[in-house]
Amino acid sequence: MTYNKIRHLxxxxxxxxFKNQGKDLYRENQNEYMELLHYRGRLEDHAFWKNRKxxxxxxxxxxxxxxxxxxxxxxxxxxxxxxxxxxxxxxxDLKRLENLQLDPRSDGFGTLxxxxxxxxxxxxxxxxxxxxxxxxxxxxxxxxxxxx
Amino acid sequence: xxxxKSILIFLFFSHVSGAFFYTLHRTxxxxxxxxxxxxxxLAIKMGLIAPNVPLKLDHHQPTQQLLSRxxxxxxxxxxxxxxxxxxxMDNIQRPVSQDSLPSHSESVINELRAGxxxxxxxxWLLITIWMLxxxxxxFQPVRQAPTPPHRQLFGGTxxxxxxxxxxxxxxPGVSLQMERPSDMPHQDFTALTKEQRRNLPDARDGFIDVxxxxxxxxxxxxxxxxxxxxxxxxDLPTNEKGKTPKTxxxxxxxxxSLVKMPEREGIQWFDNGGYQKGTERGYDSVNLYDKDxxxxxxxxxxxxxxxxxxxxxxxxxxxxxxxxxxxxxxxTEAVLNNQKALTITDxxxxxxx
Numbered sequence: 001m002t003y004n005k006i007r008h009l010x011x012x013x014x015x016x017x018f019k020n021q022g023k024d025l026y027r028e029n030q031n032e033y034m035e036l037l038h039y040r041g042r043l044e045d046h047a048f049w050k051n052r053k054x055x056x057x058x059x060x061x062x063x064x065x066x067x068x069x070x071x072x073x074x075x076x077x078x079x080x081x082x083x084x085x086x087x088x089x090x091x092x093d094l095k096r097l098e099n100l101q102l103d104p105r106s107d108g109f110g111t112l113x114x115x116x117x118x119x120x121x122x123x124x125x126x127x128x129x130x131x132x133x134x135x136x137x138x139x140x141x142x143x144x145x146x147x148x
Numbered sequence: 149x150x151x152x153k154s155i156l157i158f159l160f161f162s163h164v165s166g167a168f169f170y171t172l173h174r175t176x177x178x179x180x181x182x183x184x185x186x187x188x189x190l191a192i193k194m195g196l197i198a199p200n201v202p203l204k205l206d207h208h209q210p211t212q213q214l215l216s217r218x219x220x221x222x223x224x225x226x227x228x229x230x231x232x233x234x235x236x237m238d239n240i241q242r243p244v245s246q247d248s249l250p251s252h253s254e255s256v257i258n259e260l261r262a263g264x265x266x267x268x269x270x271x272w273l274l275i276t277i278w279m280l281x282x283x284x285x286x287f288q289p290v291r292q293a294p295t296p297p298h299r300q301l302f303g304g305t306x307x308x309x310x311x312x313x314x315x316x317x318x319x320p321g322v323s324l325q326m327e328r329p330s331d332m333p334h335q336d337f338t339a340l341t342k343e344q345r346r347n348l349p350d351a352r353d354g355f356i357d358v359x360x361x362x363x364x365x366x367x368x369x370x371x372x373x374x375x376x377x378x379x380x381x382x383d384l385p386t387n388e389k390g391k392t393p394k395t396x397x398x399x400x401x402x403x404x405s406l407v408k409m410p411e412r413e414g415i416q417w418f419d420n421g422g423y424q425k426g427t428e429r430g431y432d433s434v435n436l437y438d439k440d441x442x443x444x445x446x447x448x449x450x451x452x453x454x455x456x457x458x459x460x461x462x463x464x465x466x467x468x469x470x471x472x473x474x475x476x477x478x479x480t481e482a483v484l485n486n487q488k489a490l491t492i493t494d495x496x497x498x499x500x501x
Contacts, residue, residue: 024439034469034472037472039465040468041469044465044466074390078390084464110466111481114464114482115482116482118481120377121461122429124373125343
């Protein structure tokens with residue numbers, strides 16, 4: 001999906017207007033809300049991509065045994081949460097969005113690091129092993145190479 | 149009188165045997181030393197020797213130290229009262245000579261020999277035996293019971309019961325909540341998975357009962373399990389590692405936040421939702437989604453009709469889009485990414501055909 005900033009801003013304005021009226025864009029117009037969600041996802045890609053060096057460094061350190069799984073999980077989760085929450089606030093700020101220059105290279109990057117982040121819960125529930133997470137990170141790191 | 153004499157003799161031998169078993173314990177099962185000490189005890193009782201004769205139990209230890217071990221028995225605090233018994237260790241402890249102050253036991257034996265005060269002596273012996281039975285714990289060390297499995301599961305890594313969230317000291321009245329249910333055979337309990345044990349009923353469980361929707365249950369054990377990594381999205385505090393401390397208070401706060409989720413403005417119910425459906429981890433669930441906070445709570449549907457809290461997490465834009473489009477099946481981006489890969493493969497296959 002091609003990013004259209006004008007359309008994105010338009011949808012966000014409608015979303016905020018409804019919110020100020022105590023209404024919900026999703027209930028008022030589901031199609032517009034879903035369209036807004038796709039833009040939201042695209043911006044998340046961009047937000048995670050901006051921190052790509054830190055994500056990749058952590059993953060690389062895990063693969064090469066410089067940090068253990070616990071340290072990796074703690075630091076990676078913290079970085080993911082900070083990025084995600086900062087972006088969530090950013091996406092509600094019309095003025096800052098107007099100045100955003102979305103890098104097309106970031107498309108899909110957020111999915112890759114979020115996929116790694118989601119493995120921690122699988123590990124938490126003991127439905128996979130640390131080695132499996134490590135292998136997952138190794139494979140993801142390969143997929144990330146084109147983004148670097 | 150014959151009968152009463154027989155009783156007295158019987159009681160006396162019971163008394164002596166009690167002394168034997170006690171010394172057997174104190175000497176770590178050394179029968180020889182136990183017999184020896186009992187003979188000394190008997191001799192004292194019969195007045196053959198004075199009670200302050202050095203004991204041979206521990207040659208290298210002064211008598212005072214040996215007796216201190218008895219009086220300050222590490223196994224029983226109630227042992228302080230033991231001086232009233234026939235063993236009368238405190239008498240031996242006294243640094244006074246036997247000549248100046250005969251032991252209580254000796255005087256009793258002497259009285260028995262003289263045939264005086266038999267009724268009083270019988271009463272004394274009965275009291276002695278009664279006390280021996282009451283304080284029988286003193287003959288064996290009080291061992292701390294091994295930590296039950298459920299405590300290990302929910303109480304962190306500390307072996308100290310005081311640091312355990314289920315300890316009696318911190319939670320009177322609710323410490324047995326995660327015990328094996330009385331109607332559940334032990335084998336069935338031990339066969340439960342960790343997830344099943346976390347979902348055993350507990351007095352601290354939370355419930356959601358909203359008209360028109362399935363009833364939901366947030367088992368305390370499962371909520372606590374999710375507290376460290378998911379507490380912050382319900383505004384709970386985090387430590388330097390970014391995790392919410394796995395305390396009972398935090399678990400209860402998370403439970404309360406989950407229970408109050410239906411009251412949030414614009415909350416979305418997915419009564420027939422799912423979690424990762426289409427994957428190995430997938431299952432049917434009731435999902436509550438807070439679009440404003442972008443937080444979802446998953447309640448796994450059980451075969452018995454219950455819906456038990458499974459997890460809660462923040463939802464990304466792509467995950468939310470799929471959640472709404474699919475009518476409530478929550479797929480993480482990890483799964484969405486795999487599906488995308490499969491789609492690409494299919495497309496390529498089609499291109500080749």
